[in-house]
Amino acid sequence: MPTFDHAPETKAGIAGDDAQQVFDALMRAFEDYKTENDTRLKAIEAGKGDVLLEEKVDRINDALDAQQRRLDAIVLRQARPALELRGRTGGDSARLEHKSAFEAYVRSGDAGNLRNLETKALSVGSNPDGGYLVPPELEHTIGERLAAISPIRSIAAVREISSSVYKKPFMTAGPATGWVGETDGRPQTASPTLDALSFPAMELYAMPAATATLLDDAAVNIDDWIASEVELVFAVQEGAAFVNGDGVNKPKGFVSYPAVANGSWSWGNLGYVASGNAGAFAASNASDVLVDLIYALKAGYRQNASFVMNRKTQAAIRKFKDSTGAYLWQPPAQAGGRATLMTFPLVEAEDMPDIAANSLSIAFGDFRRGYLIVDRQGVRVLRDPYSAKPYVLFYTTKRVGGGVQDFDAIKLLKFAAS
Incomplete structure (x- = not known):
């Protein structure tokens, strides 16, 4: 089991302002988050809920958000157009x-x-x-x-x-339409509203x-x-x-x-x-x-x-899994991308x-x-x-x-x- 000493807060300090470094740190943080949250869920299922473990998951979750904010800031600076x-x-x-x-x-x-x-x-x-x-x-x-x-x-x-x-x-009401035969008459249809x-x-x-x-x-x-x-x-x-x-x-x-x-x-x-x-x-x-x-x-x-x-709502749904145990929330696939929820882009x-x-x-x-x-x-x-x-x-x-x-x-x- 990885300890929090190896997780995002330490890595955030060495990541600097390079987007790829921060992105890599974000991905490692998410892996730590999944591991610790899985441990938390197993403890709950076994009737051995641990308050310290809950706090640990919350700290990693906060650090994960901090990594995302840092990455967003770097990408924003790069995206600003020159005059x-x-x-x-x-x-x-x-x-x-x-x-x-x-x-x-x-x-x-x-x-x-x-x-x-x-x-x-x-x-x-x-x-x-x-x-x-x-x-x-x-x-x-x-x-x-x-x-x-x-x-x-x-x-x-x-x-x-x-x-x-x-x-x-x-249009609140479209023009009337219908099917007709090849030689049938075409009656006038109602106008759109x-x-x-x-x-x-x-x-x-x-x-x-x-x-x-x-x-x-x-x-x-x-x-x-x-x-x-x-x-x-x-x-x-x-x-x-x-x-x-x-x-x-x-x-x-x-x-x-x-x-x-x-x-x-x-x-x-x-x-x-x-x-x-x-x-x-x-x-x-x-x-x-x-x-x-x-x-x-x-x-x-x-x-x-x-x-x-x-961000608070995103933190709540980050813990959700599908029937196979895969997390529904996923970090960006690349630096500058968006996180996804059930494969759809997530806008914060x-x-x-x-x-x-x-x-x-x-x-x-x-x-x-x-x-x-x-x-x-x-x-x-x-x-x-x-x-x-x-x-x-x-x-x-x-x-x-x-x-x-x-x-x-x-x-x-x-x-x-x-």
């Missing part, structure tokens, strides 16, 4: 002009050239009270970085719009601060500084809204939609499967409900489906509810078909050198919306008796 530098090599002259004007505005507050450029382009961002549009390269970089770190954005459908609301039509879902883009803001020294330093890449300062703030706020936002001045999260038992599902609601136990999995055959959840989703959605849950979203009575703590579905994120074109920056002197604030805003677009593509697990 496009075409303007510096004499490419598109208009882009170079905008970039130079924007840098002059950020560094010194000189808005004259930027105002002229955006007025000439009839840009909606040219109002000094609302800020100025960042260069397109910076806007795209912020969007790509958000996709790398925002869990729901990474699996949902994303659409860019130029208006304040995106409306998506759908259409409705529309609305996805308004709400304003999201961040306000990084800079010192005069940083702004005067010509070696500092202003575009990269702004992108790195706002990416995490935007990602955290978006992540919370896409999961449980109420739709008031923010996107509507999928957990906030009405949920009904899957047998009573209708359009406009999300179907759920009950765990069979209030605030917990069933006392026996606990993992069976995960099978029920998977097959509550139609086959056309299952092939691209993912599980979504937070910390804003998902913890397991509690009547909580909707696990989602399963094809989120690319089920959830739509709309990004309005344009990220704006307003320079404020007065409110927090001697610091300069940069009020940075983007407009984003979101909501369920296909109510049949996402199913939930409700921790309730029925």
